[in-house]
Amino acid sequence: WLVVEGVSEPVHLNTHDCFLLPHGRPFVLASDLSVTPIDAMTLFADKKGNGAVNVLNGGGTLFGVGGHFAFDSKHANILLSILPPFVHISKESDKATMRWSLEHMMKELRDPQPGSFLVVEHLAQMILVQALRLYLGEGVHGGVGWLFALSDEKMSLVITAIHENPSHRWTLQEMAERAEMSRSTFALKFKEKVGISPMEYLTNWRMILAGDKLTNSSDSVSMIAEAMGYESESAFSTAFKRVLGSSPRQYVRNLTAKI
Structure with a gap:
């Protein structure tokens, strides 16, 4: 489950789902909504930094890829202000569009090679563009903006x-x-x-x-x-x-x- 601050209902996530949080709101990922969430900063405090694969609690059935994009603060509002609190990519056809990029990113993260950082950076940009394309292709929900x-x-x-x-x-x-x-x-x-x-x-x-x-x-x-x-x-x-x-x-x- 995904719970985003300011969004009334939790969102159920399935395998290969992707979500964006354009406004950087606090969120909770949980398999059981009744369990008190743990601060991610506590979980990752002693783990490796950006680009690393970290194993929590001995590993399990979940593998997630996360990251963030930094925009020039003077220009970020032009893009971000017109997007909703979260964008959820859940259709099977849409997920297939993004799967290639995600699978290659996971491969680079799990088995780093010379140039892996650059490859991952470009794959992340591709994923962002793909997610926005798919979101806009859904009828745009009456949104206003360029x-x-x-x-x-x-x-x-x-x-x-x-x-x-x-x-x-x-x-x-x-x-x-x-x-x-x-x-x-x-x-x-x-x-x-x-x-x-x-x-x-x-x-x-x-x-x-x-x-x-x-x-x-x-x-x-x-x-x-x-x-x-x-x-x-x-x-x-x-x-x-x-x-x-x-x-x-x-x-x-x-x-x-x-x-």
Whole structure:
């Protein structure tokens, strides 16, 4: 059984089931819900660290693979805020999709070879993407956000185009034409699916990319502004501060202070 804080009902888990906890809420795994749970930190206190296979109480019939993903704190909310408290992959067809990655991960963990850490890291990323794909493929439960909008063929065309060419001088009319809709219908449907207007989404995406460039490149603010489709560094800086909470130069100073 899986019990997640804030979720009213426990979830029954079967062999090869997979679950994600996007918000990192406390949870309990139990074969008997009447038994008082033991803090996992106590169980693993004297065990090996990340990437290790640990045996508890002499072993048994359960083998579980667990891990966590770390996101840039400034950007994590864009993905995580639109996901539910937990994602449960339980259909046999869906589990078969993930089984290859899980089985290969277990093999690498049980019998480490040169490069195993890198292999496990990439397999974990594959599992995350597969789980999100399967979740979105279930009808999306009326969710709102860019990730959910990708399951809509017409919205997906526009979002993908923005992602592939953020520096393009996008207009609402051009986006609507890609979606084969009138401007008013497109703007309304986009906001219903994504939760914000098309132009606001474009700005947010550009600023995320700009923040990444400031972090991982030596490009000047003016160069980044131009790469993000801005003719004016001033207009770019204003948009950057509105989305990420500080000016580009202050953003860089904050990064330097953390090193």
